[in-house]
Amino acid sequence: MWMVWLEYAVVLLLVGALTVVMGKWLAHCFTGESHWFIERWSYRVIGVNPDERMDWKRYGIALVVSNALMMLLGYLLLRLQVSLPLNELGNAAQAPDLAFNTAASFITNTNWQSYAGEASLSNATQMVVITFLMFAGATTGVAVGAGFVRGLARTNAKDVGNYWVDYLRVLWRVMLPLCFVVALFYVWQGMPQTLTSQVSATTLEGATQNILMGPIASLESIKHIGTNGGGFFGMNAAHPFENPTPLTNIVHIFSMLLIPAALTYAFGSMLLRRRQGWVLFGACMVMFIGFLALTFHAEQSGSDLLARAGADQTLSTTQPGGNMEGKELRFGIADTALFVTTTTAATTGSVNAMHSSLTPLASITPLALMMLNCVFGGDGVGIINLIQYAILTVFVAGMMIGRTPEFLGKKIEAREIKLVMLAVLAHPACVLGFTALAAVWPDTNASLANHGPHGFSEILYAYTSATANNGSAFAGLNANTPFFNTTIGLAMLFGRFLTMLPMLAVAGSLAAKATVPPGPGTFPTATPLFMGLLVFVILVVGGLTFLPSLALGPVVEHLQMLAGKLYS
Template sequence: MWLPWIEFAAVLTAVTLLTIPMGKWLARCFTSEHHTLLERVSYRIIGVNPAQRMGWQAYGGALLMSNALMLLLGYLVLRLQGWLPLNPLGIAAQTPDLAFNTAASFITNTNWQAYAGEASLTNATQMAAITFLMFAGATTGVAAGAGFVRGLARSSSQDIGNYWVDYVRVFWRVLLPLSFVMALVYVWQGIPQTLDTQTVATTLEGAKQQLMLGPVASLESIKHLGTNGGGFFSMNAAHPFENPTPLTNMLHILSMLLIPAGLTYAFGSMLLRRKQGWVLFGACMVMFVGFLSLVFVAEQNGSQLLARAGADQQYSLTQSGGNMEGKELRFGIADTALFVATTTAATTGSVNAMHDSLTPLGGITPLAMMMLNCVFGGDGVG
């Protein structure tokens, strides 16, 4: 019974230790006067002056304009899907309303899906629309967080930095390298990363089964590091191709908390008030531990009402060992509860179990975290 609590303590200790280097990395990204070669090339391509200072109106205007254009680009890719390459199955384009819903959802880091990824999207649109918008939404959130902190630090000045500099630096220095490394780890663990659309497997009974494939590892890495959510497959992180092992499950959890937790340290560093940053981190951690405890205890105890009803003997026996309804056996109750608490604490929306199968208390707890939206929070929004 103590093993799950030891696991929780180990994971949260790892999050705390990772907060320091991640926070320093983010703070350096936001305050450095040096521009790398890639960054200088990027500024020249998009035609901006990195030395230009912006007030909140110009900063917010640049954010809105760039995101509107990327939303339009994502919409066009989804609408042109039927004519794009990497579509051997002949999947049709999304309808206008669904394409707009999808593009708006992912550019705003909402990542709500009204479609099944493997049936509605091709590998081309999974990369050029979904993965692209995941990077765009997460980068925007972290950049906006940097501008917000500068606004607090420079209350007597109209200068909150340069949005384009913040965006380019977050992309090149933080999200892209982290996502690349994490994608390689995921491939090592068995998550597919291929341009092939499908493979045919032979079952133990000798039947032929079609399995959908694609560039899953690259999507999964930014999906969790960017606190995006959504999924390559309709089963999301419960699918064995998105989350094949307990190690990938743990890496998903750490990825979701890495940048939100690191931003609390960066906040304190940029304000020259480290203690204030740790106070924010501590407040988030206290809430997280409380909510995690509620979910785990509720799911471990199961539904006593259903167990006492005795209408279904097999279900009653399952409840005696905890509520395994809607959960993956390879994760169990503890890893599922930790994932449930993490994904809603970080406003990610990725799931490794069906949340509508949680117990009443286990289900209302993630709803409370969604409504608070500040238990660590997503990238740049907590």
């Protein structure tokens, strides 16, 4: 058992080291004045002026319009798939509702998939739609994160930067170089990277089997570095072509945490408040370790129902023990628990095991992390959501001592708090509203593979995953219906932009303010005390909001499991 915790410690220490290296590079990219040749060429091609300064409204308009156009392009290509080249298997075009869901999913960095990639998409659409939108969604998130942090750092300013400069710098300096190196590593480890759709092989029994493949390594690199999560195959990172070795599994984990963790360091560097960045990093790490411990303990303890059926769930030299249902033997309990925690903390959505097969207590971890949506979080949006709660924390502290709250030397007034609360409330309103609608929708029962509390958890998980832009699923839900494709698609769009745009407005508002010197009543925010208070506010505000829904799902399921209750 101690070897497991040693592995976890080494992984998290390496994440901390990579945070510094990557954080310095991100801060340099966001603050540098010079433009690379390829960036200047890109500005000319799309016809933008890199010297233009945008206020938060123009920045937000550029963000929304560009994303809408890329989503529309993806939708049209999915509808025209049958006419595109590289479609050796003759896959048909996606239906209108499914194409809408898919395009919305990938432009919002969610990567929810109501289809199995190998059975629904051609190599052409895997590259020019899926991989393209993976780059677009992830780059957008980091670019907006840069503009947001820049707004916090400025004083008496009318702008938060230039969206196109931020976007193209992130694309050319961060995403493409990282993905190129990681893709080469994946090919070395055995991932296919080919335009061939299938290869015939002779099995041990002498039969012929057609094995599907394609440009997998290139998709896998941006899938994790961009906290995307969508798989080339329906089995995602549990498939040996997507995750062939323990080494690729650990690189997946590092890739998912790399940019979200590094943005906390970049935040501190850009504001010349390194300690503040480490406080945010520490708050995320405390919650991450807590949820990791819960997942590992719940899974290693096994299922009470399997124990009653006579299954041996004891850890020994010959078996990993615990609840191995829905897991890969090559990863076992330990690496599965780490992957589950990482993929939902970083809102990636990639899976190396079936989340629906987690024990009820362990399933609380992915649900809770997506509900909180700020424990590192996705590329760019994670730091935005974290600062959202930091502002809420100083507001609560300020109200307790009867002073106008201050954050980063700027007064937090009514306008900022209203915008923060709009962003805070949009998330649970979307999750719980769509869940309630689906729970009473007449055709929902036909889409559920399970009933009772686990069936409710499947619905809750779907809309939580969509709104948090995660993309993982409790696979017992058949979401490829007009109702679920439409509502989940809307949840992804609302969850992305109804939290991102209000916080961009907060950055614009704070950028226009002057910095006030700290006084005797100023609450310091670069201290362990603030870190603890931040964790408390996140868990209370985020946790209590969703507690009734968790009680109806995983909590009831756990209690009924202990009582031996089964559902068909």
